[in-house]
Amino acid sequence: MTEAGRDCTERGSDDDAFALDLDHAEAILPRYEGPGPRYTSYPTAPVWTSAYGPDDHARDLAALRPADGLALYAHVPFCESLCHFCACNRIITHDVALPERYLDTIEREIAAVRDLAQQAAQASQLHWGGGTPTHLSPAQIRRLFRAMTDAFPLRGGAEVSIEVDPRVTTREQVEALRELGFDRISLGVQDVEPRVQQAIHRVQPPSTTAALVDDARRAGFASVNFDLIYGLPFQREDTFARTLDTVLAIGPDRIALYSYAHVTWVAKQQRGFERQDLPDAPTKLRILLLAIRRLLHAGYVYVGMDHFARPDDELSRALRDRTLRRNFMGYTTQAGAALLGFGPSAISELPSSYAQNERELGAWENAVRERGLATLRGHRLSAEDEERRFAISRIMCHGELSAAEWSSRFGRPFATAYAGELASLDTLESDGLVVRANDGSLRVTPLGRLLVRNVAMAFDAYLPEQQRTGARLFSRAV
Numbered sequence: 001m002t003e004a005g006r007d008c009t010e011r012g013s014d015d016d017a018f019a020l021d022l023d024h025a026e027a028i029l030p031r032y033e034g035p036g037p038r039y040t041s042y043p044t045a046p047v048w049t050s051a052y053g054p055d056d057h058a059r060d061l062a063a064l065r066p067a068d069g070l071a072l073y074a075h076v077p078f079c080e081s082l083c084h085f086c087a088c089n090r091i092i093t094h095d096v097a098l099p100e101r102y103l104d105t106i107e108r109e110i111a112a113v114r115d116l117a118q119q120a121a122q123a124s125q126l127h128w129g130g131g132t133p134t135h136l137s138p139a140q141i142r143r144l145f146r147a148m149t150d151a152f153p154l155r156g157g158a159e160v161s162i163e164v165d166p167r168v169t170t171r172e173q174v175e176a177l178r179e180l181g182f183d184r185i186s187l188g189v190q191d192v193e194p195r196v197q198q199a200i201h202r203v204q205p206p207s208t209t210a211a212l213v214d215d216a217r218r219a220g221f222a223s224v225n226f227d228l229i230y231g232l233p234f235q236r237e238d239t240f241a242r243t244l245d246t247v248l249a250i251g252p253d254r255i256a257l258y259s260y261a262h263v264t265w266v267a268k269q270q271r272g273f274e275r276q277d278l279p280d281a282p283t284k285l286r287i288l289l290l291a292i293r294r295l296l297h298a299g300y301v302y303v304g305m306d307h308f309a310r311p312d313d314e315l316s317r318a319l320r321d322r323t324l325r326r327n328f329m330g331y332t333t334q335a336g337a338a339l340l341g342f343g344p345s346a347i348s349e350l351p352s353s354y355a356q357n358e359r360e361l362g363a364w365e366n367a368v369r370e371r372g373l374a375t376l377r378g379h380r381l382s383a384e385d386e387e388r389r390f391a392i393s394r395i396m397c398h399g400e401l402s403a404a405e406w407s408s409r410f411g412r413p414f415a416t417a418y419a420g421e422l423a424s425l426d427t428l429e430s431d432g433l434v435v436r437a438n439d440g441s442l443r444v445t446p447l448g449r450l451l452v453r454n455v456a457m458a459f460d461a462y463l464p465e466q467q468r469t470g471a472r473l474f475s476r477a478v
């Protein structure tokens with residue numbers, strides 16, 4: 001991320017950087033593979049409490065102004081079968097009545113939020129995630145889209161995106177989505193090897209994935225993303241190399257390469273993975289480095305953390321222009337917009353607060369029926385939270401933190417205010433992950449981009465207590 005201005009003509013140098021650092025990376029990465037937040041928010045979700053409730057959220061919604069910008073998210077929780085690696089909030093069902101009930105409720109929720117957020121801007125981003133949003137029929141897709149955009153109209157050029165499961169998504173659905181204005185589609189792929197797919201209970205032939213990409217391109221989708229996961233049962237370097245061959249032959253515009261999160265306290269079905277089936281830590285690391293080298297060599301830009309994009313993709317341009325931002329939907333080009341989340345477990349991010357909905361479908365339905373909002377917990381940021389959020393966001397999105405920018409924004413010298421945090425980066429600097437300047441400015445190195453959350457962790461005031469209590473809150477960094 002520090003290489004702003006990088007384009008495909010520079011890919012050789014990036015590739016070399018990883019190749020040259022391979023031995024060094026293998027030596028140091030085990031030191032940093034422990035659990036850590038992904039910093040889609042700061043403070044992170046485990047800090048939020050029920051002390052922030054629906055009345056607080058209602059007040060913050062009423063205070064939204066057009067200048068705050070707007071992004072919309074809907075969580076569609078339904079899936080047809082359980083993928084055994086999955087830690088998302090989802091409901092496995094074939095009950096056709098449930099989606100209709102869900103739509104009745106989400107329409108009420110949207111109307112209640114609209115009544116409060118009367119001065120909200122036009123939306124510049126809309127995203128559906130899940131679960132499986134294409135569990136909804138074309139008619140239900142149209143109904144949900146209209147409910148959201150009648151209440152919160154989209155502005156011209158808005159980014160409209162959806163996550164889909166290729167196993168259940170039809171051409172008719174793809175065409176309905178495109179007609180409505182969806183132009184970005186994200187496909188869960190994970191791995192194409194039959195043995196891995198059987199182990200994770202997600203059999204998805206590459207031909208199914210390729211056919212859906214063809215349908216999406218024919219319908220006019222501008223951007224296709226693949227989600228891949230490394231660290232799954234039975235994966236090895238040679239098997240994942242075959243997955244990469246297949247993926248690169250299809251040629252998505254973006255690739256998210258996630259580390260498998262073994263979080264059995266959240267996803268009990270993961271206990272079914274015999275620990276001996278999972279690749280050990282060195283193998284997992286070698287798979288990651290192999291994937292990075294292959295993707296860079298194929299011309300993808302390393303956008304940050306686990307995201308890659310073609311050089312002409314908006315995310316790559318935003319990285320170059322330093323307009324890249326991060327929210328609950330991942331990296332985005334929509335700078336600093338307030339986010340309104342609808343549906344069970346959905347998160348809203350307002351200028352100085354976070355709010356999360358009830359997670360269970362029934363609890364969310366009851367809450368919406370009774371009071372319109374379904375806020376379960378949240379957090380209002382303190383002045384110190386705002387300072388640290390700014391620093392963490394710059395590190396995560398730009399790979400650098402300018403002390404001059406921070407100091408002029410918050411009215412005191414960064415190096416003095418955060419002397420302890422800067423000193424705590426000694427080991428990361430000597431390991432070649434970050435470079436500090438005399439005024440406290442930071443630059444994350446290419447190798448450090450792999451472990452950028454470890455750099456950000458130095459500025460997280462809540463983390464030491466979370467680590468001290470030993471609570472299992474976060475997945476591993478690698």
Ligand code: SF4
Nearest residue numbers: 079082083086130131
């Ligand atoms: S990975 Fe996706 S399709 Fe599979 S259970 Fe999880 S949310 Fe559903």
